[in-house]
Amino acid sequence: MMGSERRSMAMSDAEKKLTAYHEGGHALVGIYLPASDPIHKATIIPRGRALGMVMRLPENDRFSMARDKMEADIAVAMAGRVSEEMIFGHDKVTSGASSDIQMATKMARAMVTEWGLSEKIGTIYHGASNDDMYASARGGAARSNHTSELIDAEVKALVDQGYNIAKKILTKHLSELHLLAQTLIERETLSGAQIK
Numbered sequence: 001m002m003g004s005e006r007r008s009m010a011m012s013d014a015e016k017k018l019t020a021y022h023e024g025g026h027a028l029v030g031i032y033l034p035a036s037d038p039i040h041k042a043t044i045i046p047r048g049r050a051l052g053m054v055m056r057l058p059e060n061d062r063f064s065m066a067r068d069k070m071e072a073d074i075a076v077a078m079a080g081r082v083s084e085e086m087i088f089g090h091d092k093v094t095s096g097a098s099s100d101i102q103m104a105t106k107m108a109r110a111m112v113t114e115w116g117l118s119e120k121i122g123t124i125y126h127g128a129s130n131d132d133m134y135a136s137a138r139g140g141a142a143r144s145n146h147t148s149e150l151i152d153a154e155v156k157a158l159v160d161q162g163y164n165i166a167k168k169i170l171t172k173h174l175s176e177l178h179l180l181a182q183t184l185i186e187r188e189t190l191s192g193a194q195i196k
Contacts, residue, residue, distance in 0.1 A: 025083025035068040039192035074162030108158035
C-alpha cells in the first residue's frame with residue numbers, strides 16, 4: 001500500500017533527520033486531532049517517490065466526510081512543513097511538502113467550491129475552474145473575477161487554519177516531536193501503537 005521500499009537509495013544523515021521530523025510532524029498532529037484517522041504506520045524508508053510517509057487508516061468504511069475530519073486532514077498535511085520550519089528554520093525548508101500542500105489545497109478548494117462549506121461562498125457549486133464542464137449549470141457564464149478571488153481567499157484561509165492548528169500542536173508537544181523523530185531515525189519504521 002505504501003509502495004515498495006527503495007533501500008538502495010542512500011539517504012544522508014541530514015536527509016534522514018529532516019524526513020524523520022517531517023513525518024514525525026504528520027504523525028504527532030494526527031494523534032492529537034480526534035477527527036483524524038488513526039496512524040497505522042510511519043516510516044523514513046524511501047518508497048516510490050517519497051522519502052518517507054505516515055499511513056493513516058480509517059477504522060470503518062466511510063461514505064461521506066464531516067467538516068472536522070476535512071479540517072484535521074488539512075492540519076495533518078501541513079504538519080510536515082510546519083515541523084521542518086520549527087526545527088530547521090525558514091531557510092532550510094525543503095520541497096518535501098509539495099504533495100502535502102497539493103492535497104491540503106485540493107481538499108480546501110473542494111470544501112469551498114463543491115461541498116458548500118464556506119459561509120462567504122455559500123452552498124453554490126462552483127466547480128473546479130472557470131472552464132469546468134458544469135459552467136452550463138451556472139447559466140453558461142464563467143466565474144467572475146470577484147468570485148474567483150473570494151474562492152481563493154477562502155481556500156487560503158482553510159489551509160492557513162490547518163497550518164496554524166499544526167503549529168499550535170507541534171509547539172505544545174515539541175519534546176514529543178523530538179522523541180518521535182529520534183526514534184524514527186533509530187528504527188526507521190514505527191507502527192501506530194509504537195508511536196502512541
